[in-house]
Amino acid sequence: MSLSPDLKQRIFSSLAEVPAPTRTQVRRARVWLFGCGVVGALAIFFLDGGVRMTSRPPSLVALTSLGTAAIVGTGMWLLLTRGRSALGRPVSWLLGTALAASVLFIGWRYGVSAHYGEIAPWPGRPGFRCLALSVATGALPLLGALLSWRRKVPVSAVATGAAFGAGAGLGSALLVDLWCPVSYLPHLFLGHLLPIGVLALLGGVLGSRLLRLAWR
């Protein structure tokens, strides 16, 4: 059996009806969408107080932030890009990256703070403000990433959305790290680690609706 001779003709004539941006145009649109999300996140961050040193030594802030930036940057790169494949990284890779980056980030923050003796409990700061700020600052870049990939993901749309969410969560963790002086472990779990999970969950739910291919 072979394809009917007019199929190729039908396909080629229908191409004109479907907009097809080139790689350059897609890249520009993505930078624009994701950039808007990042600018929105920065606006929320600075409206909520921006960088706060409080009683922390500047070297502690610098050290935690630089280490966090390296961990978060690597994690975001692995979670938000696709490597050499046209279909993205395997789900196991995404899951492993999200978990490893989150654990490393919390470990680094806690370890450096412990070295400086800055891990005392803060009973009045359970972490809900950090949770809210992290989710708020992470939501906009997540939305930008999801919109830039809308209806373009043929496999693992949920996992891709969740990876975007985890990536956005890691990005927001970097900002909140500059804002929050508390390194008490329960606070770190609630206010800094949980938002990454919340954003990953949100990304997975939205990804299943926004990213999946739909019949044209």
Add this chain to the structure above:
Amino acid sequence: MSPADEAMARYAQGDAAAFDAVYEGVAPRLESYLRRHVRGTTRVEDIIQQTFLQMHAARGTFNVGAEVFPWALAIARRLTYDVGRKARREEYRDMRDEDDPDARAEVAKVVASGEELLEAREIGARLSAAYNRLSEPQRVAFELVKTAGLSHAQAATVAGCSVTGIKLRVHRAYVALRAALDDARAPVPPEAAVSSRAGGLLPAGGRR
């Protein structure tokens, strides 16, 4: 990189003329895969057309240097799944569908007698049952590697898992199907054969 991969990379960057080479490189392999999984030429062609439209619309997301066929196949599988879900399971073809003229012709070529035909059908039915008992990930992995002819790495990309995962699933599927085939070909004790035939599977008269 195959010529189709290079053509798709050019097409992604805006070279409209390159789509012809993409079509020539991808369409026959897609057709071969879809004919095994979708009933009806019209449906197969609809899915192929839709796959190329999706590839065209998403050309800007194609990574230069990536392979185009696994990407096209992943899109086609997604569309096939949507079609199948809408039309329920009857839109899917069994591996050995008795109503399928191609499968019947294939069987008719290799069997010489009515009894052999019945035996072949029995083996086919057992294999089909064993195939349907495979887990979904095993079935997908087996289809991608053994029927679509993808490499383990390509199949892993399409299925969204690791290469080791694909190898493991294919191996387990192969072992299960091999066991079912050995079981179906095993000599049947005379009493069991009589009771089996009395059950209506084979006509009375014994197997040669």
